[in-house]
Ligand SMILES: Nc1ncnc2c1ncn2[C@@H]1O[C@H](COP(=O)(O)OP(=O)(O)OP(=O)(O)O)[C@@H](O)[C@H]1O
């Protein structure tokens with residue numbers, strides 16, 4: 001049977017990464033072979049681009065093009081071959097993040113996003129996207145509690161992150177069959193029950 005492509009999305013600190021490995025293990029328990037990966041990153045080149053993207057100031061269009069360059073490499077080297085082998089791919093962020101961060105957060109012209117999306121992966125879209133949604137102040141509190149060094153995006157002002165959140169919700173509204181909004185202002189256990197239910201209903 002064909003593999004599925006599942007992506008995780010949400011504002012910084014929404015709690016995505018706390019569930020990516022968990023979902024992969026749960027799917028393995030259902031007999032699936034699962035590849036876990038992330039964006040920007042996933043490949044050797046993509047991880048180098050990630051370091052630049054998360055640390056070096058750059059023009060908005062440079063940032064957008066590098067996100068899609070990393071994505072092109074990721075699709076060619078990891079995602080498409082894994083799906084072709086019948087494996088499942090669980091990816092921490094994908095193009096919805098460009099829509100939300102570069103589009104919503106920074107104001108990139110939507111037609112430029114659509115052109116790049118069409119060029120780079122018109123033929124591949126996630127089967128399911130889990131959008132972790134929660135109020136910004138809760139996400140900020142979680143990040144503060146984790147006391148980690150903040151990257152270039154995490155250092156952005158609250159208004160930037162509010163715009164990112166709204167853009168994600170707007171994208172979900174426009175793609176209701178692919179993007180499922182998960183209430184991330186909840187316990188890990190409750191979120192996991194929700195994920196099990198969504199994935200079972202939509203993918204298994
Ligand atoms: N449901 C939850 N309740 C309380 N704390 C949580 C919950 N989920 C995650 N956290 C904590 O919040 C912090 C951020 O979580 P995590 O790294 O999973 O978020 P993220 O969405 O992947 O963030 P980023 O995109 O910035 O990497 C971590 O310290 C994590 O332990």
Ligand SMILES: Cc1cn([C@H]2C[C@H](O)[C@@H](COP(=O)(O)O)O2)c(=O)[nH]c1=O
Nearest residue numbers: 012039040067093094097098101153154
């Ligand atoms: C794919 C993608 C990512 N970003 C931003 C969003 C996050 O702030 C960082 C990645 O960090 P994480 O801890 O792994 O979530 O990159 C973006 O702005 N645009 C994108 O397309």
